[in-house]
Amino acid sequence: MQEKQNLLSVEDKFMKSFKYYKSNKPKPSLEDVIDVEKCATDKVNKITPDTCTDDPRAELLGLKSIRTWKIYTFVRHPGLLFIRNPFTTLGQRYWVRKCLEEYPRKPNKLNIDIEMNVEDWWVECFKNSECDRQLQKKLRWTTLGYHHNWDTKVYTEQNKSLFPLDLAELSDILAKYLGYSNFKAEAAIVNYYHMNSTLSAHTDHSEVNLEAPLFSFSFGQSAIFLIGGQDKSVEPSAILIKSGDIVVMSKEARLCYHAVPKILPSAESPWEEVEISNVSSNSISSFKYISQPEEFVGTMNENIDNEKWNRFRNYIQESRINMNVRQVLNENQNSI
Numbered sequence: 001m002q003e004k005q006n007l008l009s010v011e012d013k014f015m016k017s018f019k020y021y022k023s024n025k026p027k028p029s030l031e032d033v034i035d036v037e038k039c040a041t042d043k044v045n046k047i048t049p050d051t052c053t054d055d056p057r058a059e060l061l062g063l064k065s066i067r068t069w070k071i072y073t074f075v076r077h078p079g080l081l082f083i084r085n086p087f088t089t090l091g092q093r094y095w096v097r098k099c100l101e102e103y104p105r106k107p108n109k110l111n112i113d114i115e116m117n118v119e120d121w122w123v124e125c126f127k128n129s130e131c132d133r134q135l136q137k138k139l140r141w142t143t144l145g146y147h148h149n150w151d152t153k154v155y156t157e158q159n160k161s162l163f164p165l166d167l168a169e170l171s172d173i174l175a176k177y178l179g180y181s182n183f184k185a186e187a188a189i190v191n192y193y194h195m196n197s198t199l200s201a202h203t204d205h206s207e208v209n210l211e212a213p214l215f216s217f218s219f220g221q222s223a224i225f226l227i228g229g230q231d232k233s234v235e236p237s238a239i240l241i242k243s244g245d246i247v248v249m250s251k252e253a254r255l256c257y258h259a260v261p262k263i264l265p266s267a268e269s270p271w272e273e274v275e276i277s278n279v280s281s282n283s284i285s286s287f288k289y290i291s292q293p294e295e296f297v298g299t300m301n302e303n304i305d306n307e308k309w310n311r312f313r314n315y316i317q318e319s320r321i322n323m324n325v326r327q328v329l330n331e332n333q334n335s336i
């Protein structure tokens with residue numbers, strides 16, 4: 001009995017922190033929330049990329065040169081990596097637009113599928129002259145590639161669609177840079193959060209391959225991200241995630257509990273930052289691409305037009321989008 005009680009009290013550490021940051025009344029203090037750029041070296045360390053490192057695909061996929069990336073590791077969380085917004089303004093716009101306009105189209109799966117049959121959610125939101133805000137707010141997730149089954153937690157060949165080539169290419173740039181040369185993006189969850197949304201404590205363990213890292217890309221409003229240990233007894237760290245930030249959960253951190261207890265209004269809007277320069281087709285190199293690089297140039301530059309971007313801007317001003325990319329299969333495995 002005593003043992004059971006001890007177990008319960010230690011198990012509560014993650015939950016306690018989740019409840020603390022989730023609370024609106026009283027509002028939590030943000031004093032202990034780690035902002036990587038302001039944090040002391042006893043908690044966070046900065047890695048400087050090698051000056052030789054770059055990837056010819058970076059600009060085409062909306063990334064700044066790897067040489068300029070600000071990368072952080074966490075003393076308490078080996079295997080956890082944080083990259084502070086390596087995206088260009090145009091890159092931010094490109095990915096936000098993809099997550100709203102393209103990824104929620106059929107045959108991809110959406111949380112709203114159980115209550116309605118919507119072929120193209122974004123088009124449906126603007127079917128009438130006014131934006132259907134209610135429908136807009138209903139979308140909480142879209143799954144890509146091997147569709148995550150929320151009930152069985154099992155991926156199957158029958159429940160799979162084409163993984164977006166641009167997102168596979170973006171993940172490949174990161175994987176190659178981090179030394180995972182055989183990484184294959186095979187499944188993703190795109191999460192859509194509004195100002196009162198939360199994501200409760202969980203681990204992502206449905207993938208067959210748990211050696212491969214998990215890449216998490218965030219855009220729009222900010223969030224408090226909690227990450228603890230492989231059981232809930234470990235007190236989690238609270239980390240501030242801003243638009244453009246990338247979190248990599250690898251090695252020991254791959255199976256750690258994590259959660260999003262709070263969405264916070266963002267202090268900046270990096271998708272608005274003035275001078276947006278054209279991506280030029282001159283940047284296409286002879287590098288081996290997963291897809292047709294010419295396509296990126298066109299769709300990237302479509303987002304320069306401020307007027308056209310208005311609908312996406314309105315959405316992101318009150319929401320956060322997170323793309324969570326995983327490899328499902330082991331190396332040399334062709335199917336489940």
Ligand SMILES: O=C(O)CCC(=O)C(=O)O
Nearest residue numbers: 189191204216260322324
């Ligand atoms: O929104 C986030 O930052 C995390 C999302 C997540 O953990 C997931 O989709 O499994």
Ligand SMILES: [Fe+2]
Nearest residue numbers: 202203204258
């Ligand atoms: Fe997760």
